Amino acid sequence: MSNINKKVHANFNAALFALCLERRGARPLHAQLTDGLRELLRAAPEAAGLRLPASRVLAEELSVSRMTVTTAYDQLVAEGYLVTRQGGGTYVAGELPHLAPPTPGPRKTPEPPRPWRPFQPGLPDQSLFPHRIWARHLDRAWRQPDPALLDRPDSFGWPALRAAIASHLSAWRGLDCTPDQVLITSGAGDGFDLIGRALLPHGASMAIEDPGWATLEHTLRGIGITPVALRVDGEGLDPARLPQDCAAVNVTPSRHYPTGVAMPLARRLALLDWAHRVSALIVEDDYDSEFRYQGQPLPALAGLDGLQRVIYMGSFSKLLSPALRIGYLVVPEALISKLRATLAVTGSRASLVPQPALAAFMASGEFATHLRRMRRTYARRQAHLLDALAPLSDCLDLAPDPSGMHLCIGLRPTLAARITDSEISRRAAEAGLTLRALSSHSVLPDPPQGLLFGYAGFDESQISAAAGDLCTLLAPLCAGRS
Amino acid sequence: MSNINKKVHANFNAALFALCLERRGARPLHAQLTDGLRELLRAAPEAAGLRLPASRVLAEELSVSRMTVTTAYDQLVAEGYLVTRQGGGTYVAGELPHLAPPTPGPRKTPEPPRPWRPFQPGLPDQSLFPHRIWARHLDRAWRQPDPALLDRPDSFGWPALRAAIASHLSAWRGLDCTPDQVLITSGAGDGFDLIGRALLPHGASMAIEDPGWATLEHTLRGIGITPVALRVDGEGLDPARLPQDCAAVNVTPSRHYPTGVAMPLARRLALLDWAHRVSALIVEDDYDSEFRYQGQPLPALAGLDGLQRVIYMGSFSKLLSPALRIGYLVVPEALISKLRATLAVTGSRASLVPQPALAAFMASGEFATHLRRMRRTYARRQAHLLDALAPLSDCLDLAPDPSGMHLCIGLRPTLAARITDSEISRRAAEAGLTLRALSSHSVLPDPPQGLLFGYAGFDESQISAAAGDLCTLLAPLCAGRS
Structure with missing residues (x-):
């Protein structure tokens, strides 16, 4: 060993033997020793290759058990700071790095989220939400959870919620479907992602309304779908202007977003006719139709079609609260297996936590009352x-x-x-x-x-x-x- | 009016006057009338263009108030079945369609989800999850929610949860970060989506481990990222084999998935060196490192790097329950604004419902105990x-x-x-x-x-x-x- 190495060795051992362990601290001694030794190693790149004192020696020096030392050595071997060599002995790993300790950059205080300001659209009044009832449903659902909640989840969502949504749609939206056709999502963006991935070829075109939901263009491009914007008029989107080569069209027929115009029956029929003729999908985004003050809400386009070529898209963000992040699709029977195949790979993105509570809230009639x-x-x-x-x-x-x-x-x-x-x-x-x-x-x-x-x-x-x-x-x- | 038309008219009116309304039913009379009239219209395409009886006449025939009739007419005008003409009068809309009533296709009973079978990997034992404690936290969080929970949500997630995760990572994973750097996702797939959309150019390549997480290839292709598979050896992914033109690499250094090997320090340093040299991102997927039975878990790669070029990815699916659908990213300071810009468009996909409860569960120490x-x-x-x-x-x-x-x-x-x-x-x-x-x-x-x-x-x-x-x-x- 050269003189320089001897000096390095002596210095390193001196620092090691001087390690200060807190005997009455909450942290176990072996963890304190591991941390201390790791710090020494990080601070002393020149120690690469040195042999560490035998565990018995270090244990005596530090007045700890030998087990404390071997545990710390083992840990640092696992982390790669130390190596053991055939024939025994523990060494500082070669090529010890210039390991900067974690230094987070200049702290940037995040802008606190601004509260909602009038006239933010699409925002329900959450102060009127029945929080006590909701909290009770959450508590009941999870205190002694239905064993099926802990079982392999159905990728389409919690069955009771899907059944409750099917009942709601029949009563409020003139849409008859089975619970099997209801697919729970984490919202409209998730719904479009899934439709794009499972049902449309990469690079396909989807006609969208202009003006329309501003996020949609970005969402579609993100999944390789080309949006084709069509200017709407006083009756919404004009099906006569739909290009033949669109694989899908997104519409808000009950209440065009954001102008609020309703698509008359003649156009609805022309739209369905187009979709059947060119084998295209219609994605009906029905975002707030439940809030119709006069008469009943207009029946959903998907109901008119008997759910053949229309995917109906709903959400609880506007009806209840954006915090839920629960939306849903109602899909034609013929598309269920394709969607299930995609979900088998990607998994569902919707949290299960609110689902049984929301199902109970709907089944009890409290949702309709609200x-x-x-x-x-x-x-x-x-x-x-x-x-x-x-x-x-x-x-x-x-x-x-x-x-x-x-x-x-x-x-x-x-x-x-x-x-x-x-x-x-x-x-x-x-x-x-x-x-x-x-x-x-x-x-x-x-x-x-x-x-x-x-x-x-x-x-x-x-x-x-x-x-x-x-x-x-x-x-x-x-x-x-x- | 032709004789045929007269006959159609007479038949239609006869059917209309014979409509059976349930006076003691739960459904309001105007709604019953709307439904009945709509059904008549659907069943009688030959009635297109007919003038309907004046509201006063129909009201008398059915022994209901005139308001009941005008409400029903208004509703069906809004739905497009009826039209009003200048000069008064309500007519059946022209071109009345062959409206098939919704006929769901042959009912396919969905396969009931199979229960988890041994030896399903990555599945925590949810029967040992402290459900009562969890339900209590849910109840407390939402019974009288913190007003900030109802306010404009932070797209990075509930601040208290982000702070609890930062503390957990410091104690368990040797990773020091600020809560600002923690971004709540709905799981790993959502995390990759976000990284791809916000931080990588379309068509960029990401190196991935082979063997590796089978879903990842599909997820990446879905967002326009080209996966480049690299065969791992007994020390995980070899940084020397990384192509220079990869914009990112995904690794599981603490415990390679699925083989379980840990990446030694030398390779970790070489990986960081590569990322700094070619300005690439490292995505560290750290999926179950908390479950190390001997010694402490290996510190996260992201900590070694001081969170400069590494995005750390964690999840509660394996630690607590897959039902939560809560994961997170810890991101370099320099990337926060890009991620926020993307989330401002797409919104968060993570439900807020579990977040305050999970924050309380972590802050109370119950999470660590579990x-x-x-x-x-x-x-x-x-x-x-x-x-x-x-x-x-x-x-x-x-x-x-x-x-x-x-x-x-x-x-x-x-x-x-x-x-x-x-x-x-x-x-x-x-x-x-x-x-x-x-x-x-x-x-x-x-x-x-x-x-x-x-x-x-x-x-x-x-x-x-x-x-x-x-x-x-x-x-x-x-x-x-x-």
Whole structure:
């Protein structure tokens, strides 16, 4: 051993023998020794190849049991810091690295999530959600769980929830299906992912509504589906304009998102006819139809089709709470096996935790009660919003809508001549309001202009205050001053 | 009006006036009338264009209020079955379709999910999960929810859970990170999706281990990432064989899946060196390292790197329950903003429902207690499995593993000469056993042969019985008879 090596050896052993172990600490001695020795090794790359003291020697030096030392040595051998050699002896591993201790970069305090601001659309009022009842269902479902909840999960979701959804759809949406056709997802994005992966060839085209759900374009491109945007008119998407080579089309026929127009029967039939003719899939996104204030909700397109070429897509995010992250697909019988094959590989993305509780909440009738209550509340809030915006009736195209959770309101010519919806949205954001521009839901040129007023998630006083702020903002533009 | 039309008209009106409404029924009269009239319209395509009786007339005929009739008419106008014309009057919409009533196809009874069978790998024993404690946490979290739970959700997940995970990783995995770096997912598939979408260019290559997690190849291709399989050896993936043009590599350094080998320090350092040199990402999948029976778990690779180029991926599926569908990523500071930008579009896929309960379960120390208890249990079960398989020691390469939830056991030459692992797996399935073949985890040619024995999810008596069945199956092959 050279003199330099001797010195390294002596220094290293001195440091090792000086290790300070906390005998009355909560951490076991062998763990303290492991940590201490690992730190020494990290700090001393020059110790590579050194032979460590025999466990008996180190045990004596540190006044610990030999077992404490051998446990620490074994651990560090497993971690690769030490090696054992044939013939005995424990050595510091060669090529000991310049191991920087973990140094997290400059700490960036994350921006605290901003609370929801009026007029955020699509937001239910969660303060009216029956939390005590919900918590009781969660507790009951999991305190002594149904053994099937711990068994191999059905990739389509918890059967009782699927049965409850089938009953709900029959009563509320005129859609008759079996529980076998219901597939629980973690929301619309998950639903589209699954449809794309299981049912559409890579690179296939899907026609989408323009304006429409802004996220959809991104979601589709992410799974290799090419979105083909089609401008909607006052009756929604026009089936006559559908390209023959689209493998699928996404529509919101009951209430077009975001304009709120309903697709009339003639177009629905033409759409079904197109899908049968070119063997395409229709994905019907039915996001808030339960909240129809006059008459019954329009029956789902999927029901008209007898679930042959239509996949129906629903969600509890808007009906109950976005926190659930529970949505569902209702799929034609013929597609079940393909979807099951894909799910057998990828697994379900939907948490099982809320599913039995949600099933009980629906089966007990509490869900329907809650929906009816919310429907009355949201109808009042829409009326309140229209009253509160009345001072702007010269520049906004105020009109009630018999359903939904938001109003899509057009700009009257006087206002539209002076400012774009995006600019109003930007100024409203500065004033603390979320007022989405209709044009931001388009990818095609010359998008229609309008503003989205979500009212469901805000009580009358919030709506009044926010409408007042908006009046202050827009009044000068309406009155002719710029 | 032609005679034919007159006849159609008369017939239609007769059917309409004969509609039977249930006055003491639970369903409101207007809803009953709507349904009845809709059915009539569907059944009578020849009625297209007919003028309906005035609401006053129909009200008298049916002995209901005029409001009942106008409500029903309005509803069917909204649905497109009826139209109103200028000058008054309500007409059956033109081109009334051949509307088939929903007729679900031949009912296919779904296969009931089969229960888990030994030796399913990666399955925790959920019967030992503290369900009462868990249900109490769920109840507490949601009975009077923290207002922030109802507020705009942080796309990275519930902050208290992220903090609890950061503490857990520091104590159990030698990984120091801030809660800001923790991102809650709905599991590994969701995590890979997010990494692919947010951090890798479309068409990028990711090196993966072969054998490895069989689902990964499919998941990556689904998001446009090209998997590049690299055969592992007795020390895991060899960084020297990594192509320079890979944008990322996925590894299981603490315990290679499924063979169980640990990557030694030298390779870990070479892997980090490669990633820094070619600016690649390392995705460290650390799926069951908490279950190390001797010494401490090997520290995470991400800790060695100070979270610069490594994304650490963890999950509660194997530690607690697959029902949770909660996993997480720990990401370098520099990548947070990109991930947030992607999540702002796609939204989180992880349910919020379990998150506050899981945070409380972890913060209370009950999680660590549960892990330690499971670790003892699984160690016993592994020893029991090895004992139970002892009669097969001539044909299986039985050896204990200091960690994990399954053993990957090689075939001895005598057995391997007679049968493949896939064929054993097939025969075992017929005998009611899930015994995965190691070769089924490979995409490269000439895969290694072996069998995966998951023991964590099964108690000693199940293990004994299953091992007995396997001995019966394999003994003839071991004894020299074929």
